[in-house]
Each structure stands twice: as C-alpha cells, then as structure tokens.
Amino acid sequence: MSSRTVAPSLIARVPGVAIALIVLCTVFAFASARFATPTNIANILVQSTILLLLALPMTLVIMTEGLDLSIGAVLTFASIILAVIVIATGSLALALSAALAAGLCFGLANGVLISVLGIPPFITTLGTLGIAQGLSLLVTDGQSIVGIPRSIESLYSGSLAGIPLPILIATLAYAVTHILLYHTRFGTYIFALGGNREALKIAGISVRGMLIGVYLFSGLMAGFAALLLTARLNSAHPTAGIGMEFDAIAAVAVGGTSFERGNGWLFGTLLGVLAVGVLRNGLNLLAVPSSAQVASIGALVIIALFIDGLRSEP
Amino acid sequence: MNKQTTGRADIAAPPRFGFSSNVMQVLYRLLAAALLCMVLASLSDAFMTENNILNVLRQTALLFLMASGLTLVILTAGLDLSVGANIALSACLAASVIKATGSASLGVATGIGCGTFVGLANGLLVTALRIPSFIATYGVMWMLTGLTYFYMGGQTIHGFPPAFRQLGSGYLLGIPMPVYVMVLFLAIGTFFAQRTIWGQQVYAIGANPVAARLSGVPVQSRLVLVYTLSGAMAGLASLIILARINSAEGDIGENLTLPAIAAVLVGGTSLFGGSGSVMGTLIGALILTLVLNGMNLLQVNASWQPLVTGVIVLVAVWISTLTRPSDE
Numbered sequence: 001m002s003s004r005t006v007a008p009s010l011i012a013r014v015p016g017v018a019i020a021l022i023v024l025c026t027v028f029a030f031a032s033a034r035f036a037t038p039t040n041i042a043n044i045l046v047q048s049t050i051l052l053l054l055a056l057p058m059t060l061v062i063m064t065e066g067l068d069l070s071i072g073a074v075l076t077f078a079s080i081i082l083a084v085i086v087i088a089t090g091s092l093a094l095a096l097s098a099a100l101a102a103g104l105c106f107g108l109a110n111g112v113l114i115s116v117l118g119i120p121p122f123i124t125t126l127g128t129l130g131i132a133q134g135l136s137l138l139v140t141d142g143q144s145i146v147g148i149p150r151s152i153e154s155l156y157s158g159s160l161a162g163i164p165l166p167i168l169i170a171t172l173a174y175a176v177t178h179i180l181l182y183h184t185r186f187g188t189y190i191f192a193l194g195g196n197r198e199a200l201k202i203a204g205i206s207v208r209g210m211l212i213g214v215y216l217f218s219g220l221m222a223g224f225a226a227l228l229l230t231a232r233l234n235s236a237h238p239t240a241g242i243g244m245e246f247d248a249i250a251a252v253a254v255g256g257t258s259f260e261r262g263n264g265w266l267f268g269t270l271l272g273v274l275a276v277g278v279l280r281n282g283l284n285l286l287a288v289p290s291s292a293q294v295a296s297i298g299a300l301v302i303i304a305l306f307i308d309g310l311r312s313e314p
Numbered sequence: 315m316n317k318q319t320t321g322r323a324d325i326a327a328p329p330r331f332g333f334s335s336n337v338m339q340v341l342y343r344l345l346a347a348a349l350l351c352m353v354l355a356s357l358s359d360a361f362m363t364e365n366n367i368l369n370v371l372r373q374t375a376l377l378f379l380m381a382s383g384l385t386l387v388i389l390t391a392g393l394d395l396s397v398g399a400n401i402a403l404s405a406c407l408a409a410s411v412i413k414a415t416g417s418a419s420l421g422v423a424t425g426i427g428c429g430t431f432v433g434l435a436n437g438l439l440v441t442a443l444r445i446p447s448f449i450a451t452y453g454v455m456w457m458l459t460g461l462t463y464f465y466m467g468g469q470t471i472h473g474f475p476p477a478f479r480q481l482g483s484g485y486l487l488g489i490p491m492p493v494y495v496m497v498l499f500l501a502i503g504t505f506f507a508q509r510t511i512w513g514q515q516v517y518a519i520g521a522n523p524v525a526a527r528l529s530g531v532p533v534q535s536r537l538v539l540v541y542t543l544s545g546a547m548a549g550l551a552s553l554i555i556l557a558r559i560n561s562a563e564g565d566i567g568e569n570l571t572l573p574a575i576a577a578v579l580v581g582g583t584s585l586f587g588g589s590g591s592v593m594g595t596l597i598g599a600l601i602l603t604l605v606l607n608g609m610n611l612l613q614v615n616a617s618w619q620p621l622v623t624g625v626i627v628l629v630a631v632w633i634s635t636l637t638r639p640s641d642e
Binding site for chain 2: 126141259295299
C-alpha cells in the first residue's frame with residue numbers, strides 16, 4: 001500500500017470524532033471561563049458515565065444493522081423498579097437484581113421479536129418503548145418516587161482511591177464490552193452479522209441466538225445504568241430517562257459506527273459520548289436551554305451521518 | 315390473515331393492484347371495527363350515545379389526517395417518526411401567528427407551510443444524504459421537539475378566533491367539521507394512490523425500488539414527494555388539533571406518532587412497502603380510536619394507552635411479516 005492511500009484513510013478514520021471533540025472543547029473554552037477547569041472536566045466525565053453505559057451496547061446493536069429505541073424507556077422502568085424495591089425491602093442487592101432482570105426481560109423481548117418474528121428493529125423497539133413507558137407510568141402513577149436510602153446516593157457521589165465510583169463502573173463496562181467485541185468469538189460474529197449475514201448463516205452460526213444476545217446485553221446495561229441514574233437523581237421519575245436513547249444513538253453515530261455495513265468502532269463511541277457530554281455541558285454553561293441542546297445534538301447526528309455517507313462513496 | 319396477492323414478481327410492469335385484494339383487506343377490517351363496536355356497546359351504556367359517537371368520529375378524523383400522509387411514506391417502505399414533533403412545531407407557530415396577526419388564514423398557511431417544509435427536509439435527508447428514513451426522521455423529531463420547547467419557553471398560547479375554532483370543534487349538518495376534512499382527504503388520497511401514475515409509482519418503489527428505478531420511475535423525486543406530503547398532512551392535522559383544544563403548548567404533539575403509525579399498520583399497509591391503502595388507514599384509525607375510546611369509557615387508567623398502542627403496533631407488524639412474501 002503506497003503512502004498516498006494510507007494518508008487519506010488515516011484522515012478518514014481517526015480524526016472525524018476526535019476533531020469534533022477538539023473543536024467543541026476549544027470553542028467552549030473560549031466561550032466560558034468555567035469550562036476548562038478541573039472541577040468542570042471531572043464533572044463532564046462523571047456525567048457521561050450513564051450515557052456511556054447505554055452507548056456501549058448501542059454500538060453493538062447498530063453494528064448488527066439494528067437499533068434500540070427502547071433503551072431510554074427501559075432505563076427509566078428499571079430505575080423505577082430499583083427505587084420501589086429498595087424502598088420496600090431496604091436491600092440494594094435485591095433491588096439491583098430486579099432492575100437488571102427488568103432490563104433483561106425487555107432485551108429478551110426485543111431480541112425475540114426481532115430475530116424470531118422478523119419484525120424490523122426500529123419498529124420493535126418503538127413498540128417496546130411504548131410498553132416500557134406505559135409500565136413506568138402505571139407503576140408510579142406519573143409521580144416521582146422519593147425516599148431512597150442515602151447509601152445509594154453515595155454510589156454516584158462517592159469515590160475509591162480518589163477516582164469517582166461512576167468512572168470506575170464505566171471503565172469496567174468499557175473494558176468488558178471491549179473484550180466482548182474484540183477478543184471473543186461472539187464479537188467477531190457481531191462484525192460479521194452487520195457485514196455479511198449470509199456468510200454467517202452458511203457457516204452454521206445461529207444468527208437468532210446472536211441477535212438475542214446483543215439485545216440482552218443492551219437490556220442488561222440499561223439495568224446497570226438505572227443504578228447510576230437512580231443514585232444520581234436520588235429518586236426515580238417516569239420521564240427521567242426519556243430521550244436518553246437519542247443521546248446514545250448520537251454518540252454512536254458521531255463516533256463513526258456505521259448504520260449500514262456493520263463497521264463498528266468502540267473507542268469512537270467513547271469519544272462520541274464525550275463529544276455529546278462536552279456539547280451538553282458547554283451549552284449548559286452558556287445557559288442554553290436544554291430544549292435547544294436537544295436540537296443541537298440532532299444537528300450533530302445529521303452532520304455525522306452526512307459525513308458517514310460521504311465516506312462510503314466509492 | 316387474508317391472502318396477499320400482490321406478489322413481488324409482477325412489479326416490472328407498472329402494477330395495477332387488483333382491486334379485490336385491497337377491497338377484501340378493507341372489508342375484513344371493517345368487520346373487525348363493527349365487532350369492536352358491538353362489544354363496546356354491550357360493555358358500556360355510554361358508548362352508543364350521540365355525543366360519544368361524534369367524539370369517536372372526530373378522533374378518527376384527526377388520527378386519519380396524521381396517518382394519511384404517513385401511509386404513503388410507509389408504502390415506499392420508509393417511515394416518518396417526526397409526525398408528532400412536526401405537529402407540535404406547526405401548531406405552535408400557527409398559534410403565535412394567529413395571536414400576533416388575528417388572521418386565521420395566515421395561521422392556516424403557517425401551519426401547513428411549516429409542516430410541508432419539515433416534510434421536504436425529511437425527504438432531502440433520506441434521498442440526497444441517503445440517511446435511512448427511520449434515523450433521519452428520528453433525528454429530525456428531536457430537533458423539532460427541541461425547537462418547539464425553545465420557541466415556546468414553557469408558555470401556553472390560547473384563545474383563538476371563533477372562525478378558526480370552527481375547523482376543529484364546529485359542526486355542519488350535525489357532523490363535526492374534521493369529518494368533512496377527513497372525507498375530502500380520503501378521496502384525494504385514494505385517487506392519488508390508486509388512479510394516478512405517481513401513486514402507482516409509490517407502490518412500485520415500495521415493492522421493489524431497484525425494479526422501479528430500472529423501469530424508469532424517478533425514485534428520488536417520488537420519495538421527496540411522499541415525505542413532503544406526510545409533512546403537509548401533519549401541518550394540516552396540527553391546525554385541527556389547535557382549533558379543537560384551543561391552546562398550544564410545547565408538548566402538544568407528544569404521544570401522537572405511535573398512534574399514527576399504529577393506524578397505518580392496523581389498516582393493513584405493510585411496513586415493508588408496496589401494499590396497503592389510504593382507505594385501510596381510515597379503518598385502522600377507526601379501530602385504534604375505538605380501542606382507546608373503549609378504554610376511556612371502561613375507565614381504564616390512561617397510563618395504559620402507550621402500552622396498549624405499543625402492543626398493537628407490534629402485533630400489526632408481526633401479522634404483516636407473516637403475510638410478507640419471503641425474499642430469502
């Protein structure tokens with residue numbers, strides 16, 4: 001391969017999201033004196049952890065040419081289950097297990113509907129989004145659940161050896177996902193599933209089982225994210241996680257994972273999560289209302305997809 | 315379910331979808347709606363009252379108007395997730411124009427104009443930028459939601475001129491105005507889809523885009539057209555909602571997209587494109603409205619509604635996967 005072809009492919013691959021991140025950081029550093037402070041940067045990192053927990057499985061889902069629109073609503077529902085059970089029994093272990101089970105149930109439902117019944121992923125997860133949202137409203141009657149033990153709050157605000165606990169949890173999740181995707185047979189099949197489904201079938205791999213596994217992983221991570229969300233808010237609310245799936249999809253898209261062809265890049269997703277986190281934090285500092293932040297993230301996604309489309313031109 | 319005779323092999327020749335299969339689909343669904351009416355009438359005394367029936371008709375009309383443009387999009391095997399958010403922005407802009415100028419017609423123009431513009435943007439994202447439709451319209455949905463809340467800043471605009479309110483809450487010969495609008499657009503939509511070349515091309519694109527392109531269908535411009543029409547219908551629906559509830563808030567379009575999609579799918583239009591009809595969507599809207607109305611009458615907690623709608627969407631798509639000719 002000559003250097004003529006290497007240089008453009010490097011430019012095409014690495015920077016995209018990294019450049020976006022640098023540009024965003026530079027702009028906000030000039031626009032607000034409070035942006036480039038150690039406290040604020042630590043803040044961005046901690047606040048990005050919940051999003052990372054959702055964006056990691058979303059990367060895998062999108063690599064299989066799927067989509068999980070339900071993850072925000074499932075996160076909300078799991079958080080409500082967690083809060084209800086921890087208040088009723090006082091046992092965090094029991095509550096977390098129930099939250100994880102709730103996430104897994106939705107993951108299983110998504111996976112089965114998509115792979116066994118052949119319903120397209122976006123419509124399946126749109127339907128289960130409605131179901132999870134409905135269940136959340138039914139359980140809470142539209143009210144917040146408060147009175148969660150203090151010990152849970154410390155899960156979000158506490159630290160171990162100087163490192164905030166959420167960062168440790170997120171690092172662990174990233175490491176697990178990385179190993180799963182790049183160092184197991186399951187991960188290799190995920191790459192194949194998006195890229196060449198037929199080859200996988202011919203090789204005798206159970207595509208159904210794979211898809212169910214991917215969506216189960218998505219539900220499981222939503223359950224863990226529910227723990228962080230509940231600890232962060234110190235309450236559970238039926239609309240708390242609504243729209244989080246959008247930030248997660250945005251992070252994955254900005255991170256360079258392609259919606260068609262199964263090209264995934266987990267580190268890109270991490271950078272994408274940071275880009276979304278920086279964008280939200282910077283706009284917050286500039287006192288831009290959260291509604292306008294949503295619109296700007298929408299614009300970010302469209303730009304990222306546009307670039308993605310340009311890159312795929314032969 | 316019923317037999318789908320609109321296979322994929324007969325696409326190369328511009329399809330003249332047999333009237334019979336469409337008519338049968340509609341008849342089955344009408345039968346289901348009639349059964350639903352009988353069940354509801356026997357369960358609740360309030361169902362067969364004049365008030366409730368007019369209410370069901372009005373709701374059906376609204377849902378149909380939202381879903382009619384969406385039907386064309388789904389016929390091309392696309393999806394428009396921005397319908398609800400488009401309605402919210404169009405309604406809020408129209409409301410502030412009416413408030414500022416006092417002119418109902420300017421407000422109507424604003425609402426339809428905004429909806430159409432959003433639809434056009436969707437169409438361009440899908441065609442020119444080649445972004446998959448559900449992702450593009452999903453991104454647009456959040457942008458519109460953000461813009462609407464930003465624009466409204468938590469305020470409510472209410473109290474519109476009586477002439478404008480007629481559009482949503484008026485009656486003509488004892489029948490609600492929206493029903494007339496519904497009948498008008500049912501006729502236009504059915505004529506467009508079944509009796510014009512463009513409509514037939516929409517079916518052809520959904521059934522097999524490659525074959526359609528090879529047989530000379532201008533796929534890109536027809537796609538832009540259907541997304542624009544879907545946006546325009548959302549704009550029109552936003553005006554009727556505005557006129558009916560007499561106030562506009564940022565969350566006015568919340569929870570409207572899923573029912574609209576459900577109406578199209580229950581009406582027998584396949585998510586995989588190429589088969590279905592605008593008439594079917596009307597029956598779909600009626601069935602969905604009857605279900606939600608029945609839940610209201612039987613005093614089921616309103617929190618059940620998104621859940622039930624979600625289940626209905628999944629069941630409807632599942633049925634359409636069963637009848638889909640396998641391409642593997």
